[in-house]
Amino acid sequence: MTDLSTQVHGIYIDAPAEKVWEALTSSEYTNRYGYGGDIEIDLRPGGQMRHLTTDQMKTMGMGDVAVLGTVVEAEPPNKLVLDWSAAWHDEPPSRLTYEITQGPSGLTRVTLTHELPESPKTAQDVAGNGKIEEGGGGWPWELASLKTLLETGKPMTTAGA
Amino acid sequence: MTDEDLIFKALADRTRRLMLDALHEKSGRSLSDLERVVAGHAEMSRFGVAKHLKVLAAADLVIMRKKGREKLHYLNPVPIRLIHDRWIDKYSEAHVVSLTHLKNISEKPHD
Numbered sequence: 001m002t003d004l005s006t007q008v009h010g011i012y013i014d015a016p017a018e019k020v021w022e023a024l025t026s027s028e029y030t031n032r033y034g035y036g037g038d039i040e041i042d043l044r045p046g047g048q049m050r051h052l053t054t055d056q057m058k059t060m061g062m063g064d065v066a067v068l069g070t071v072v073e074a075e076p077p078n079k080l081v082l083d084w085s086a087a088w089h090d091e092p093p094s095r096l097t098y099e100i101t102q103g104p105s106g107l108t109r110v111t112l113t114h115e116l117p118e119s120p121k122t123a124q125d126v127a128g129n130g131k132i133e134e135g136g137g138g139w140p141w142e143l144a145s146l147k148t149l150l151e152t153g154k155p156m157t158t159a160g161a
Numbered sequence: 162m163t164d165e166d167l168i169f170k171a172l173a174d175r176t177r178r179l180m181l182d183a184l185h186e187k188s189g190r191s192l193s194d195l196e197r198v199v200a201g202h203a204e205m206s207r208f209g210v211a212k213h214l215k216v217l218a219a220a221d222l223v224i225m226r227k228k229g230r231e232k233l234h235y236l237n238p239v240p241i242r243l244i245h246d247r248w249i250d251k252y253s254e255a256h257v258v259s260l261t262h263l264k265n266i267s268e269k270p271h272d
Contacts (some may be wrong), residue, residue: 003187008224008235011243012164111224128238130245140242147243
């Protein structure tokens with residue numbers, strides 16, 4: 001069986017680190033890439049994070065919240081650490097770390113580390129299974145669509161699905 | 162070389178694909194661990210395995226992380242996703258469309 005307890009996902013995005021930070025933490029952006037939905041986040045240690053569901057997720061039977069989190073560390077625009085729980089599984093919170101570093105060429109490196117030693121079902125979902133249409137894109141797809149949005153200004157056609 | 166060149170070059174080697182498969186099965190492996198995996202299939206020095214890791218890292222398919230005193234290597238699936246979006250989707254979609262078309266033609270009632 002595949003061990004997904006620690007996942008590392010890295011991507012280069014041709015955008016300033018500040019813009020990547022904004023895209024991760026403001027609803028203006030979160031609705032236009034990945035799974036979509038508003039985000040509410042209190043960017044200080046102990047602050048709450050709620051990633052809300054889209055209308056489509058609600059028709060699939062989900063409640064108001066897709067992901068619930070607590071801010072562990074917020075260092076704009078370079079580091080964001082969260083205790084992160086998927087609302088669709090009853091599992092202990094996992095640890096999600098975004099490291100955002102802009103290089104001299106202007107490219108920004110985003111490295112997402114997700115540690116989920118006690119949340120195997122969540123781990124499987126966020127790793128992605130390639131079935132994009134069924135919502136199985138996971139982090140690789142989410143990050144690819146973030147890159148597309150920030151580099152082209154266009155949301156991916158499946159955003160919010 | 163472009164990013165894409167680096168990825169295809171990295172994938173164009175059996176030992177490197179073996180290493181990626183091992184990291185897919187269990188990510189976060191040390192060099193010694195990967196050496197053992199490779200040793201089961203081919204004769205290769207530690208230096209040889211390290212060299213392959215370097216190629217995989219240059220293609221961003223492997224990310225190295227320090228954990229205490231140990232250096233661990235993690236599979237990065239994102240570049241594969243990007244290659245998939247750029248290359249695979251495009252062609253497989255065409256196949257699906259033409260097969261659907263064929264199905265429609267062949268299933269049309271003959272009159």
